[in-house]
Amino acid sequence: MKSDKNHKMWNLFLAGVFVASFILVRYVLFELHGMKDWPELLAVVSLVILVLALAKKKTWIALTTGFGYPVSFGFGLLFARDGTDPGGGRTNNMWFIWTICLLIFIFAGVVAQIVSERKSK
Numbered sequence: 001m002k003s004d005k006n007h008k009m010w011n012l013f014l015a016g017v018f019v020a021s022f023i024l025v026r027y028v029l030f031e032l033h034g035m036k037d038w039p040e041l042l043a044v045v046s047l048v049i050l051v052l053a054l055a056k057k058k059t060w061i062a063l064t065t066g067f068g069y070p071v072s073f074g075f076g077l078l079f080a081r082d083g084t085d086p087g088g089g090r091t092n093n094m095w096f097i098w099t100i101c102l103l104i105f106i107f108a109g110v111v112a113q114i115v116s117e118r119k120s121k
Helices: 002-028 037-055 059-079 094-120
Strands: 082-084 090-092
Touching: 002 037, 002 059, 037 059, 037 094, 059 094
Parallel strands: none
Antiparallel strands: 082 090
């Protein structure tokens, strides 16, 4: 019974962190990145993975997905570079860095989950 209560609290905590980070990234920090659709797309993908991981009690996947969204955003800001395309238009690689970092976080969670489950057997 106590474990179930802890699991529910953990779910609420991770969901809260994720929702707060999405609101912060998408709306509050909009001036830093200027993207409307990409933060939402990454959030939807992350949310689906997070909900599935929480429902199946895959703690590592949930943890890395929930915290991976805002941390990957930070990496994107930190390492982003501006450039120009062949037609002279402005480009920025933040979206790419953010996406790759998020995928790495999720993949690391999957690996950690597999290792954790094998150790417990």
